[in-house]
Amino acid sequence: MTTLSERILGAPAGAYVDCMVDQAYVHDGTGVLTLETWKALECGEIAFPDRISVLFDHIIPANNSITADLQRELRNFACSHDLCFSDIGGGICHQLMGEGKVLPGEIVVGADSHTCTLGAFGAFATGVGATDMAAIWATGSTWFRVPESIGIFLSGRLCGDAEAKDLALTYVSRLGMDGATYHALEFVGDAIPHLSMDSRFTLSNLAVETGAKTGMFYADAVTCGYLESFGKTTKPQEPASPHYTQELGFELEDIVPVIAVPPRVDTLRPVADLCGIPLDQVFIGTCTNGRYEDLSRLASIIRGGKVRTRTIVAPASRAVLEEAARTGILSDIITAGCTVIPPGCGPCLGAHMGVIGEGEVCLSTSNRNFINRMGIGGDVYLSSVSTAAASALAGEITVPGGNV
Amino acid sequence: MRVKGHAVCLPADVDTDLIIAGRYLRTKDRNVWSARVFEDLDPELAGKLRGAVIVAGKNFGCGSSREQAAVALKGAGVAGIVAPTFARIFFRNAINLGIPLAEADLPCHSGEQVIIDFTSGIVEAGSCIRNITPLSPRMLEILAAGGLVEHWRQHR
Numbered sequence: 001m002t003t004l005s006e007r008i009l010g011a012p013a014g015a016y017v018d019c020m021v022d023q024a025y026v027h028d029g030t031g032v033l034t035l036e037t038w039k040a041l042e043c044g045e046i047a048f049p050d051r052i053s054v055l056f057d058h059i060i061p062a063n064n065s066i067t068a069d070l071q072r073e074l075r076n077f078a079c080s081h082d083l084c085f086s087d088i089g090g091g092i093c094h095q096l097m098g099e100g101k102v103l104p105g106e107i108v109v110g111a112d113s114h115t116c117t118l119g120a121f122g123a124f125a126t127g128v129g130a131t132d133m134a135a136i137w138a139t140g141s142t143w144f145r146v147p148e149s150i151g152i153f154l155s156g157r158l159c160g161d162a163e164a165k166d167l168a169l170t171y172v173s174r175l176g177m178d179g180a181t182y183h184a185l186e187f188v189g190d191a192i193p194h195l196s197m198d199s200r201f202t203l204s205n206l207a208v209e210t211g212a213k214t215g216m217f218y219a220d221a222v223t224c225g226y227l228e229s230f231g232k233t234t235k236p237q238e239p240a241s242p243h244y245t246q247e248l249g250f251e252l253e254d255i256v257p258v259i260a261v262p263p264r265v266d267t268l269r270p271v272a273d274l275c276g277i278p279l280d281q282v283f284i285g286t287c288t289n290g291r292y293e294d295l296s297r298l299a300s301i302i303r304g305g306k307v308r309t310r311t312i313v314a315p316a317s318r319a320v321l322e323e324a325a326r327t328g329i330l331s332d333i334i335t336a337g338c339t340v341i342p343p344g345c346g347p348c349l350g351a352h353m354g355v356i357g358e359g360e361v362c363l364s365t366s367n368r369n370f371i372n373r374m375g376i377g378g379d380v381y382l383s384s385v386s387t388a389a390a391s392a393l394a395g396e397i398t399v400p401g402g403n404v
Numbered sequence: 405m406r407v408k409g410h411a412v413c414l415p416a417d418v419d420t421d422l423i424i425a426g427r428y429l430r431t432k433d434r435n436v437w438s439a440r441v442f443e444d445l446d447p448e449l450a451g452k453l454r455g456a457v458i459v460a461g462k463n464f465g466c467g468s469s470r471e472q473a474a475v476a477l478k479g480a481g482v483a484g485i486v487a488p489t490f491a492r493i494f495f496r497n498a499i500n501l502g503i504p505l506a507e508a509d510l511p512c513h514s515g516e517q518v519i520i521d522f523t524s525g526i527v528e529a530g531s532c533i534r535n536i537t538p539l540s541p542r543m544l545e546i547l548a549a550g551g552l553v554e555h556w557r558q559h560r
Contacts, residue, residue, distance in 0.1 A: 016540055029429060033471055036432065040553050043560075059430060067430045113469040113493055129471035129497035131552050138556075143542065177417050178463035181489050211463060211491055264417070349426040349468070370421045370467060372444045 001240040003149040004216050005184045008105055008124040013148040022106035022123075024136045025053035027093045028060065028067075029349075030111035030129075031074045037134035046081050047140035053086070054078035055096050057344040059352045060088035091317025091343040094118060094287045098201060099319055100230025104219035104237055109136060114287045114367065115214075116207040119185075120200040121227075122219035122237045127208065147184040147213050150175070151244035154191035156252040161401040163297070164199035165289055165365065165384035167255050168206040173268045174248055181211030188239065191252050192217065197226040198293035205288045206367055209265045257400055260382040262369040271387050274397045280360035282307070282392040283374075284338075284385055285314030286348050289365035292320050294385045299329035301389035301400070302336040308395030311338045312354045314346035338392075350374040363391050405522040405548060407504045409457040409483035411529060413514045416461025418445070420494060423465070423473035437472050438479030454481030457518040459510055459529070462487060465494025474498045484520050486510050486527055486536075499543050502551035507537035522547075 003013070011017045026034050031054055046052060054074060062068035078085040086096055093110060094117040102108050104122035108115065111133040118125035128142070136142050152171055158164070185207045187200070195203070200217050207215025217223070218237045227234050257271040284290070284298055295315060313333055315321040321343055324330040334340060347354030348366040350373050356362050358377030365388050369380040383391070386400035422445045424437050442449040458464075458477070464487040465473060474497040477485070484504040498505050506520045512529035520527045520536070522544065527536050539547070549555035 016542070030469065030471070032432065033475075037553060041556055043556075070430060070432070111469060113467065127469045127493050129469055129474070129493055129500065131471060131500035132496055135552060135556070145540070177466060178489060178491070181463060182492055211466065211489075213492060349421075351426045351430070368419075368421070368467060370419050372425060373421055376427075376444075 001242040003184070003242040004122060004186055004218060004237065005124055005147050005149055008107060009144055009146045011146050013146050015146045016143060017146060018141055018143050019107050020141045021051065021109050021136055023051055023053070023097065023102055023108045024110070024133065025055055025093055025097060026111040026133055027058050028056040028071055028074060029058040030133070032070050033130035034111055034133045034137070035074060035077055037131050038137045041134060041138050043138040046083065046137050049082045051140065052137060053084040053097065055086040055090065055093035056088050057092045058349065060342060060344045063352045089318060089342045091320070092287045092290065092345060095291065095316040099317060100227060100232055103227065103232060104223060104234055109133070109142060113208045114205055116212065117201050117205040117287055119207065119214040119216040120197065120204040121223060122217060124214060126213045145182070147182060148245040149184045149186050149242065150180050151247040152185055152187045153247060153249040154187060154189040154252060155249065156191055157194050158252045158255060161257055161386050162255040163384045163386055164195065164202040166258050167250065167252065168203050169258050169260050169268055169382065170255055171248065171250065172206050172209045173266045175210040177209065177264065177266045178211045180207070183212055183245065185210070185212045185215040186244070187215065187217050193220060193222065196293060197222060198291040201291065202288055209367060257384060257387050259387065259397070260369055262379045262381060263371045265367065265369060265382065271383065271397065271399050275399060277361065277397040279309045279363050279391060279396055281354065281356055281362040282309055282311040282388050283347055283354060283362055283364040283366065284311070284388050285316065285346050286366040287316065288367045289385050290314055290316030290320065292323050294365070295320065295324050295333065296329055297385045298389045299332040301386060302393055303332045305336055305393050307337040307392040309392060311392040312341055312346060313338045314341045315343045317343050347374050363388050363397060405504070407457065407484040407520040409455045409518060411459045411512050411514055411516045411518045412449070412452060412456045413512065414458055414460040417463045417466055418460055419467035420465055420470050420473040421467055424470065424476045429470060429472055434475055434479050437476035441476040441480045450480055453477070455483055456481070457483055457520065458485040459512050459518060460485065460487040462489045464490050466491035469493045471497045474501050474503060478503055486518065486520065499546055500552040502547060502554070504547055508534040510534050
């Protein structure tokens with residue numbers, strides 16, 4: 001039986017294939033270099049403009065004149081070449097592609113490492129650099145080495161205060177930062193029907209932190225129901241029992257709230273072991289944890305309380321922000337003292353909207369805690385939304401669900 | 405195809421944030437990237453890379469897809485990189501920019517002469533010789549052309 005990657009790419013693991021790309025996208029960060037390289041190719045036209053998106057999310061709104069000029073050029077190019085364009089405030093590229101655009105079985109390429117997030121749809125979704133993307137703009141196609149796949153078997157249901165992020169950090173820790181290099185992950189098992197799309201996005205999102213090309217779920221009734229809400233009719237993908245080069249099993253009942261300590265995503269400690277570490281900042285958002293389910297969880301914990309450290313909240317998209325406003329949870333978040341910033345990447349990459357100072361500690365729901373990631377000399381701890389919310393109320397790292 | 409240079413040894417899991425920090429990405433001035441390369445790992449390193457072969461631990465170039473990391477290394481004069489494994493996006497980026505990469509676990513000391521020979525498929529430093537995982541024919545073609553843009557111009 002073939003893996004989902006083999007099925008979509010149409011060749012066995014190890015083969016090199018040339019494929020037409022169904023969707024390709026860049027953001028304001030990678031788009032500039034892509035555009036420069038595309039110009040250097042001197043190929044005249046974009047091959048399939050209707051398949052190309054330019055989505056501003058990294059440094060939005062522009063923070064200085066240099067950024068503003070770079071964004072102006074890319075914005076003008078996207079609009080004058082009839083590319084799909086989302087300006088500042090629209091949201092994070094991976095989230096926007098996941099709001100009814102990417103479909104099961106598609107080949108999706110993004111100029112950002114977390115493109116693997118869209119594997120949640122049963123798409124072959126992977127990140128590339130600017131030069132590969134420029135060639136895709138020019139030809140509509142690219143090459144892949146069909147990956148071997150690692151099976152991540154999920155059984156049971158999450159319980160207590162554990163959430164998908166804790167499971168994601170746990171599998172990253174088991175595989176290690178290069179445990180899946182050149183491979184794809186496939187999430188399978190009896191737990192899958194109970195995982196929401198938002199939870200699946202979180203699990204797929206962290207695949208690249210193991211070196212994987214993508215992290216895929218087979219499209220099922222949950223996937224089709226989600227896409228139906230965007231007016232897209234799709235069919236489930238028949239799960240197979242393919243050959244995996246490695247199989248990892250997780251009992252979801254055993255998952256507990258964890259934190260990835262700096263500077264590695266694969267180095268975990270139970271939250272309970274880190275209680276009491278004072279926090280200078282809490283950040284809730286990103287392509288990992290900025291969705292409605294996340295903001296709803298945040299609001300349910302902080303409603304009626306006040307945060308005791310500066311707390312930044314970045315919705316993953318305008319749609320998420322609008323939904324939060326409509327249901328009233330946005331008001332809960334603001335009233336509790338959080339600072340809500342425009343939909344986008346926020347301070348995740350240490351360039352804008354909440355960079356931390358030397359010696360400062362941030363507890364973040366994002367996906368990277370590398371040295372200086374969020375600011376020179378600052379430390380980033382990675383956690384779930386529940387842990388971040390409880391800790392924001394306490395002003396220090398705190399176990400979720402406890403008596404704050 | 406043959407590449408040689410003095411070894412600059414680096415640890416495992418060097419991420420692209422360490423190669424070029426996010427705070428330097430918003431520019432088209434490539435000199436900024438080559439001047440700031442590895443700043444958060446060792447500020448002295450940028451000046452030691454001209455003609456060097458980086459010999460790193462596993463998973464070199466992990467993390468962000470930022471191609472500025474590979475552009476910075478090329479601009480700083482890196483002649484080639486040897487590591488047991490590379491993060492796959494960095495791997496493609498480096499080949500696309502014409503930076504020779506060799507997958508091998510090569511014990512060596514900084515300053516030793518390293519030779520990468522793609523024709524015979526070996527890499528050597530001092531008395532130590534290792535086989536390298538072969539690159540695909542297409543990747544070798546792109547490397548030989550000096551990068552994907554040059555390859556494109558030759559084959560259009």
